[in-house]
Amino acid sequence: xxxxxxxxxxxxxxxxxxVPLLSISARAAENLADRLAKAKPGxxxxxxxxxxxxxxxxxxxxxxxxxxxxxxxxDATGADAGISIDSGSNAGxxxxxxxxxxxxxxxxxxxxxxxxxxxxxxxxxxGISFDNVKAGRIENxxxxxxxxxxxxxxxxxxxxxxxxxxxxxxxxxxxxSGRHAIAFNNCITExxxxxxxxxxxxxxxxxxxxxxxxxxxxxxxxGREEMTDWQYLSGMDAHSxxxxxxxxxxxxxDYRPANPLAWAADRAVTSGWGAEAFEGVHAPERDITGAKxxxxxxxxxxxxxxxxxxxxxxxxxxxxxxxxxxxxxFTTDGREVAYLFHNLPLRKGNYPFWFxxxxxxxxxxxxxxYQIRVAESNLKWTYLGWFGDNGEASPWSHTxxxxxxxxxxxxxxxxxxxxxxxxxxxxxxxYDVKTGKVAWDFGGEIFSCRPAPGEGDTAYVLRSxxxxxxxxxxxxxxxxxxxxxxxxxxxxxxxxxxxAEKAAGFAYLDxxxxxxxxxxxxxxxxxxxPEQFADAVHIPAPTVLAADASRHLLxxxxxEKSLLAxxxxxKTVAEVTPVERPAALAVRDGRLAxxxxxxxxxxxxxxSDPAHxxxxxxxxxxxxxxxxxxx
Numbered sequence: 285x286x287x288x289x290x291x292x293x294x295x296x297x298x299x300x301x302x303v304p305l306l307s308i309s310a311r312a313a314e315n316l317a318d319r320l321a322k323a324k325p326g327x328x329x330x331x332x333x334x335x336x337x338x339x340x341x342x343x344x345x346x347x348x349x350x351x352x353x354x355x356x357x358x359d360a361t362g363a364d365a366g367i368s369i370d371s372g373s374n375a376g377x378x379x380x381x382x383x384x385x386x387x388x389x390x391x392x393x394x395x396x397x398x399x400x401x402x403x404x405x406x407x408x409x410x411g412i413s414f415d416n417v418k419a420g421r422i423e424n425x426x427x428x429x430x431x432x433x434x435x436x437x438x439x440x441x442x443x444x445x446x447x448x449x450x451x452x453x454x455x456x457x458x459x460x461s462g463r464h465a466i467a468f469n470n471c472i473t474e475x476x477x478x479x480x481x482x483x484x485x486x487x488x489x490x491x492x493x494x495x496x497x498x499x500x501x502x503x504x505x506x507g508r509e510e511m512t513d514w515q516y517l518s519g520m521d522a523h524s525x526x527x528x529x530x531x532x533x534x535x536x537x538d539y540r541p542a543n544p545l546a547w548a549a550d551r552a553v554t555s556g557w558g559a560e561a562f563e564g565v566h567a568p569e570r571d572i573t574g575a576k577x578x579x580x581x582x583x584x585x586x587x588x589x590x591x592x593x594x595x596x597x598x599x600x601x602x603x604x605x606x607x608x609x610x611x612x613x614f615t616t617d618g619r620e621v622a623y624l625f626h627n628l629p630l631r632k633g634n635y636p637f638w639f640x641x642x643x644x645x646x647x648x649x650x651x652x653x654y655q656i657r658v659a660e661s662n663l664k665w666t667y668l669g670w671f672g673d674n675g676e677a678s679p680w681s682h683t684x685x686x687x688x689x690x691x692x693x694x695x696x697x698x699x700x701x702x703x704x705x706x707x708x709x710x711x712x713x714x715y716d717v718k719t720g721k722v723a724w725d726f727g728g729e730i731f732s733c734r735p736a737p738g739e740g741d742t743a744y745v746l747r748s749x750x751x752x753x754x755x756x757x758x759x760x761x762x763x764x765x766x767x768x769x770x771x772x773x774x775x776x777x778x779x780x781x782x783x784a785e786k787a788a789g790f791a792y793l794d795x796x797x798x799x800x801x802x803x804x805x806x807x808x809x810x811x812x813x814p815e816q817f818a819d820a821v822h823i824p825a826p827t828v829l830a831a832d833a834s835r836h837l838l839x840x841x842x843x844e845k846s847l848l849a850x851x852x853x854x855k856t857v858a859e860v861t862p863v864e865r866p867a868a869l870a871v872r873d874g875r876l877a878x879x880x881x882x883x884x885x886x887x888x889x890x891x892s893d894p895a896h897x898x899x900x901x902x903x904x905x906x907x908x909x910x911x912x913x914x915x
Contacts, residue, residue, distance in 0.1 A: 316331075316336040316337055316338065316340040316358065317337075317339075317340040317341075319331070319336075320340055320341070320342060320343060320346065320348075323343055323346040324343075324345075324346070325343070325344060325345030325346060325372065326345055326346075327346055327347070328346070328347040328348070328349055328376075329346060329347070329348050329349070330349050330350075331348070331349070331350045331351065331356045331380065332350075332351055332356070333350075333351040333352070333355035333356055334355075334356065334357070335357045335358075335359050336356070336357070336358050336359065337358075337359060338358045338359055338360030338361070338363045338365075338366035338367065338382060338384070338385060338389075339360060339362070339363030339364070339365065339366070339385075340367060340368070341367075341368045341369070341370065342367055342368065342369045342372075342375070342377070343372070344369075344370070344371045344372025344373075344375075344395075345372040345373060345374065345375050346372070346375055347375045347376040347377070347378075348367065348376070348377050348378075348380070349376070349377075349378050349379050349380070350378070350379040350380030350381075351379060351380075352379050352380075352402075353379060353380060353381050353402050353403055353404040353426065353572060354381070354404075354537070355379075355380075356379065356380040356381065357380070357381045357382075357383065358380060358381065358382040358383070358389075359383060359384060360382055360383060360384045360385035360389060360408070361383075361384040361385075362384075362386070363385050363386065364385065364386050364387040364388075364391075365385050365387055365388050365389070365390070365391040366382035366383070366384070366385040366388070366389040366390060366391075366405070366408070367382060367389070367390050367391070368391045368392075368393075369390075369391070369392040369393070369395055369398065370392075370393050370394055370395070371393075371394045371395060372395050372396075372398075373395065373396040373397045373398075374396070374397040374398075375395070375397075375398055375399075376398065376399040376400070376401065377390065377398075377399075377400050377401075377403060378399070378400070378401045378402050378403060379401075379402045379403070380403055380404075381403065381404040381405070381406070381537075382403065382404070382405045382406075383404075383405070383406045383407050383408075384406075384407045384408065385408040385409075386408070386409065387408070387409055387410065388408055388409065388410035388411070388412070388413040389405035389406070389407075389408045389410070389411055389412065389430070390403070390405055390411070390412045390413070391410075391413050391415075392412075392413065392414050392415070392417050392420065393415040393416060393417070394415070394416050394417070395417050395418075395420065396417070396418045396419055396420075397418075397419045397420070398417060398420045398421070399420070399421045399423070400412065400420075400421070400422045400423070400425060401421075401422075401423045401424050401425065401568070402424045402425070402572050403425050403426070404425070404426040404427075404428070404537065405425070405426070405427050405428075405430070406426075406427075406428045406429045406430065406537070407429050407430065408430050408431075409430065409431045409432065410430060410431070410432045410435055411427035411428075411430040411432065411433045411434060411449075411452065412425070412427060412433070412434045412435070413434075413435045413437075414434075414435065414436045414437065414439060414442060415437050415438060415439070416437070416438040416439050417436070417438075417439040417442060418439050418440050418441060418442075419440070419441045419442070420436075420439065420442045420443070421442070421443045421444075421445070422434060422442075422443070422444045422445070422447060423443075423444075423445045423446055423447065423567075423568045424446050424447070424568055424570075424571055424572040424585045425447045425448070425572075425585060426447070426448045426450070426537075426539050426572065426585050427447060427448070427449045427450075427452060428448070428449070428450045428451055428452065428534065428537075428539060429450075429451050429452070430452045430453070431452065431453050431454050431455075432452060432454055432455045432458060433449040433452035433455065433456045433457055433472075433475070434447070434449065434456070434457045434458070435457075435458045435460065436457070436458070436459050436460075436462055436465050437458075437460050437461050437462060438461050438462050439462045439463075439465075440462060440463040440464055440465075441463070441464050441465075442462065442465050442466070443465070443466045443467070443565050444457060444465075444466070444467040444468075444470060445466075445467070445468055445469050445470070445565065445567050445568065446469045446470065446558065446567055446568055446571065446577075446581065446583075446584065446585060447470045447471070447584070447585055448470075448471045448539050448584040448585040448586065449470065449471070449472045449473070449475070450471075450473050450474055450529075450531065450534060450539055451473070451474040451475070451534060452474075452475045453475065453476065454475065454476050454477065455475055455476065455477045455478075455479075455480055456470075456472035456475045456477065456478045456479055456494075456496065457470070457472065457478070457479045457480075458479070458480045459479070459480065459481045459482060459483075459486075459487045460480070460482050461482055461483075462486065463486050464486060464487075464488075465486065465487045465488070466487075466488045466489075466562065466563050466565055467479070467487070467488075467489050467492065468488075468489065468490050468491045468492060468558065468559060468562040468563075468565075468567070469491050469492065469557075469558035469559065469562075469567050469581060469582075469583055469584075470492045470493070470583060470584065471492070471493045471529060471541075471554050471582075471583040471584030471585075472492060472493065472494050472495075472496060473493075473494070473495040473496065473528075473529045474495070474496065475496045475497070476496065476497050476498060477496055477497065477498040477499075477500070477501055477507055478492075478494040478496040478498065478499045478500055479492075479494075479499070479500045479501075480500070480501050480502075480503075481500065481501070481502050481503070481518065481520075482502075482503045483503070484502055484518050484519060484520065487520070488520065488562070488563050489518070489520040489521045489524070490520060490521055490522055490523050490524060490559070490562055491523050491524060491557055491558045491559045491562060491583070492521060492524040492525075492557075492583060493524065493525050493526075493527055493529070493553075493554055493557055493583035493584065494511065494524065494525070494526050495526060495527060495528050495529055497509065499511055499513075499514040499521075499526060500514040500517075500518060500521070502517060502518055505517060510526070511524065511525065511526040511627070512627065516665045516666075522629070523557070523559070523629040524557070524629070525557050525583075525628060525629065527545075527553050528543070528553070529541055529543065529553055529554060529584075530542045530543040530553075539584075539585070539586070540586050540588060541553055541554045541584065541586060541588045544590050545625075546624075546625075546640065547611075547624040547625055547637050547638060547640070548635070548636065548637060548638065549590065549592040549593065549594075549596070549638045550590050550591075550592040550596070550636060551590055552582065552588035552589070552590045554582045554583045554584050554586070554588055555582040555587075555588055555589075555590070556580045556581075556582060557580075557582065557583045557629075558577075558580065558581035558582055558583050559580075559581070560579055560580075560581065567581055570587075571585060571586055571587040572585040572586060573586065573587075575587045580631070592638075596636030596637055596638055597637060597638055597639045598636070598637060598656060599634050599635055599636045599637065600634070600635055600637060600656045600658050601633075601634050601635075601658070602630045602631065602632055602633055602634075602635065602658065602660065603632060603660060604632055604660055604662070605631050605632045606662050607629070607660055607661050607662030607663070608627040608628060608629055608660075608661055608662075609625075609627075609628055609629070609630045609658060609659065609660050609661075610623070610625060610626045610627060610628075610658070610659045610661075611623070611624040611625055611637070611656060611657065611658045611659070612624060612656070612657055613639065613640075613643075613654050613655070613656060614654065614655045614656075614657055615652075615654060615655070616653055616654070616655060618655075620644065621643045621644070621649065621654060622640050622642070622643045622644045622649075623644065624637060624640075624656075637656065639654075690702040690732075690733065690734040690735060690790075691735075692735045692736060692737055692743075692870070693717075693737065693872065694714070694735075694737045694743050694760045695737060695740075695741070695760060696741070696760050696761055697716060697717050697718060698714040698715060698716060698717065698723055698760065699714070699715045699717055700712060700713075700714050700735035700737070700743060701713050701714075701715065701735075702732075702733035702734050702735050702745070703733060709727050709728065710725050710726070710727055710728070711726055711727065711728035711733035711745070711747055712725065712726035712728075712733050712735055712745055712758075712763075713725045713726075714726075714760075714763060723763075724762055724763030725763060726745060726756075726758060726763050728747055732746075732747065732748050732749065733745060733746070733747045734746045734747075734787075734789075734790040736790050736791050736792040736797070736831070737760070737792065738757070738760075738792045738812075739792075739795070741759055741760050741761055742757055742758070742759065742760060742766060743757070743758050743759075743760045744756070744757055744758075744790075744792050744797060744812075745757075745758060746784065746787060746790040746799070748784055748785045748787055749785065750785060751785060752780065752784070752785050753780070753781065753783075753784025753785040753786075753787060753799075754778040754779065754780050754784065755778060755779040755780075755781065755784065755797065756777065756778050756779075757812070765777055768812065781799070781808075781810060781816050781817040782816055782817070783799070783801055783804075783808065783817065784799060784817070786801050786802075786803060786804070787799040787800060787801065788800045788801065788802040788826065788827040788828070789807075789826065789827055789828045789829035789840065789841075790829060791829035791830060791831040791838060792812075792831060793831035793833065793836070793837075793838050793852070794833070794836055794852050795811060795812065796809045796810065796811055796812070796852075797809065797810055797811075797812060797817070798829055798831075798838060799817055800826035800827060800828075800829050800840060801826070802825050802826060802827050805822055805823065805824055805825060805826070806820040806821065806822050806823075806826070807820065807821045807823065807826050807829070807838075807840065807850075807854075808820050809821075809854075819854070821850065821854040823840065823842050823848060823856075824842050824843045825842060825843040825844070826840045826841070826842055826848075827840070827841045827842075827844070828840070828841045828867075828868055828869055830869050830870050830871045831871070832871040832872060832873070832874065832876075832891070833872075834872070834873045834874060835873075835874060835891070835892075835894075836851070836852055837849045837850065837851065837857060837871075837894060838850040838851075839869060839871050839876070839891075841866050841867075841868075841869060842859075844865050844866065844867075844881075845861065845865075845866075846859050846860065846861045846866075847859070847860050847861070847862065847866060847869065847876075847878065849891075849894035849895075857894050857895070858894035858895035860894070860895065860897055862878060862887060862889060862897050862899075863878050863879075863880035863882070863883065863887050864880055864881075864882040864883070865880060865881040865882050866878050866879065866880060866881075867879045867880065867881045871891060874890060874891055874892045875888065875889070875890060875891060875900070876888070876889045876890075876891040876897065877889075877903075883902075883906060884904060884905075884906040885902045885903060885904040885905075885906055886902060886903040886904055887899070887902050888900040888901050888902065888903070
């Protein structure tokens with residue numbers, strides 16, 4: 285379609301007035317416990333506007349109702365819990381605010397059928413904590429300024445609907461355990477993580493709005509920042525969105541959304557993303573202020589309304605309900621001008637839009653004719669697992685992709701892969717060649733890690749950076765550290781030889797460890813007892829080292845030109861140039877593999893006669909040792 289471009293003006297959000305929370309010092313605090321002491325199951329204790337001392341326990345089956353979340357305040361300063369509920373059924377807490385508890389503003393255990401509605405809980409470690417609650421419901425609540433917003437542990441059939449969770453530092457909603465929990469139509473913003481789910485088979489999430497550093501995380505997985513990543517991993521939140529929300533005055537407790545959608549001046553950023561019902565559960569008919577909700581309610585506790593300042597610049601049509609939609613502005617000859625939005629789960633219908641003032645490059649839009657192009661997609665992805673590593677979900681030392689700088693095969697069917705610094709604090713992994721899984725890992729944070737298979741069941745690990753180098757001995761079967769023995773029964777767990785930080789290569793052969801120093805032009809050696817690497821063989825610019833235990837030969841790349849085979853006495857047995865510019869090598873049982881920077885392939889040789897290598901073939905497609913990976 286085509287649409288004429290008009291000038292763009294500013295707009296404002298219009299919502300019913302919200303009275304700021306009462307200052308605790310503005311009312312004489314009353315002892316809430318006195319009011320609750322005489323209440324019996326089935327009764328409701330009604331509190332007028334004012335401030336009341338927290339730390340009270342609500343008797344089983346007794347409900348508590350205030351004059352409004354912005355009028356009745358429970359001051360829980362100094363108390364472990366603002367309001368505690370232990371056992372009972374079919375009670376409710378509504379129309380009040382709870383603030384400042386040390387542990388939780390509202391702590392509920394072993395209850396059934398409890399409804400929490402139109403409340404504000406703030407400034408605690410936990411906002412609302414449900415422990416072993418059955419058929420509980422939290423609706424039209426504002427949970428703000430806590431460490432954790434809502435925690436639903438154990439229990440069953442609990443619901444969180446149309447709540448605003450803002451600025452809860454660590455986490456919005458947590459489902460660490462329990463069965464069949466449902467959360468929909470919620471607005472979750474300004475937390476490190478939006479939602480945590482221990483078991484995605486026991487939780488149902490959808491029609492939520494997130495704007496947190498990490499949208500969601502499932503147990504055993506890293507958190508997913510983007511909405512699409514979280515959707516594919518969890519299989520949930522198919523109709524949820526990730527959009528920025530600005531509040532009127534969060535510091536004063538006013539959590540009404542204050543910004544419209546960038547492309548829709550008639551629609552608040554939270555409007556229309558919710559559902560009347562989800563998984564057989566109905567959303568509340570009115571919001572926290574009593575305003576009527578429609579068939580497509582908004583996300584969060586407030587049903588925000590927007591008054592557009594001028595008519596729209598045009599409209600576009602969405603043809604289907606399912607999937608995501610994207611829309612952009614283009615010139616009539618097909619050049620991109622700006623995008624309106626990407627991947628929003630808009631429902632079927634016609635949508636008015638307003639042009640942005642500038643294009644994608646920040647340039648003012650000129651008057652003229654433009655096209656609006658809409659793309660609809662219902663493509664579904666199935667999450668299978670990690671790629672770039674072994675596919676395991678936990679622990680962390682098994683999950684992150686391994687930047688393998690140095691590799692070696694040990695004597696037990698393990699591929700030892702050494703990597704540099706990593707966020708999972710892993711320097712070395714041993715992969716089981718048969719299963720592809722991690723057999724064991726060796727922790728550390730040093731930048732370079734190089735393995736060298738040793739005698740019997742041992743392997744050696746050189747870890748180095750520009751300041752230090754240290755050698756450890758590990759069990760090839762388990763990865764456990766094997767200490768070095770000293771005279772007098774003393775042991776050391778690492779060797780710290782001089783010049784190890786400068787090592788370009790590392791190998792073990794016939795009871796000795798070898799380090800190559802490219803700059804100094806030497807290969808240093810030492811026994812495996814704690815001593816310095818002293819014995820030196822001088823060769824030009826030695827880099828990669830590899831030992832062939834069956835032939836008692838140490839191979840080295842010299843000056844990126846030739847390969848040298850050295851005997852146990854340090855003398856050169858052979859010098860050969862089988863490939864141009866050798867980059868890496870490996871050797872075992874009379875078979876040698878050399879990677880060439882010129883051909884981009886791995887060349888295989890029979891090295892039974894080191895001076896006369898016999899070609900056996902090549903691996904790779906010639907795209908280079910540091911080029912694209914190909915098979």
